Amino acid sequence: MITVGELAERSSVTTRTLRYYDSIGLLKPRAITRGKHRLYYEEDLLMLAQIQLLKRMGFSLKRISGMMHDDKMNTVTQLENQLSILEKEEEKICKMRETIRGIVHAFSLDGRIDWSMVVSLIKQAENKGTEHERLLLFFPKLCEDSEETKRIIVLVNDTRNALASGPDSEMGVRISERLFDLMSELCQGDKQLIEELWDIVCSHKLSEALGCFPIPREIIEFWEAAKKEIDS
Known part of the structure; x- marks a missing residue:
């Protein structure tokens, strides 16, 4: 038999924890000496390891x-139930991560946090069955951390810096070319799709509903004017 101190040392738990497990009937000693020292069997090491593992699983x-002690309780069923709980928690964490990323990107776009816009984006519907559903496969979302999302943020900020120069300036034309090069890449050169995507970009309400980037109005007006310069 081994003492409570040996069990604690070999299992990397404290003697205080073992005494608590004893008090709640989770892992009781096999014997107690006249000096009131707790004694355990070697197999109790395995039981303690099982307890620690189940704790890490969230039980x-x-x-x-x-x-461990109720023969009527199906361990596999309990594990399956816990797996379901953990999957739901994982989904919550994933959504929380997307929310935080969306706030960071929103700040990068506008230099401030527009909470009403962020909340609207996070609560957006899935938009299944809409005529714009296929466009969601192409246009980057505010909550994404993709390379395309980062390129749009840079493009918006570069445009903001070029507002004073005007859309017909060399800088304005280059920015517009970068924008339509990106849209062409996203749409794989499909001209009709590019036009549909451009409509979304220009519509703050529609882009917000689809969870895309709601571009500030002055940026859109700059792009539209620069687009006319390119088309003319």
Whole structure:
């Protein structure tokens, strides 16, 4: 038999934890000496490892006790239930990560955090079955961390810096060319798709509804004017 101190040392838990497990009936000692020292069997090391593993999986000590001591409790079912809980938590974390990324990108676009716009984007519908659904496959979203998303942020900021120069300036034309090169890449050269995508870019309401980048009005007006310069 081994003492509580040996069990603690070999399992990397504290003696205080083992005493607590004893008090709640989770892992009781096999014997207690006259000096009131707790003694355990070697196999208790395995039981303790099982407890620690189930804790890391997110199980409460109460559920762990039931799984280990209640023959009527189906351990596999409990594991499947816990897996379902963890998957839901993972989904929440993923959405939280996207929310934070969207806020960071929104700040990069406008130099401030427009909370009403961010909340609107995060709560957007899936838009299944809409005529614009296929465009969602092409246009970067505010909450994404893709290379295309970063290029749009840079493009918006470069345009903001070029507002004073005007859309007919050399800088304005270069920015417009970069924009339409990017759109052509996203749409794989499909001219009709490019036009549809341009309509979304120009529509703050529509781009917001689709979870895309709601571009500031002055940036859109600059791009539209620069586009006319290129088309003329």
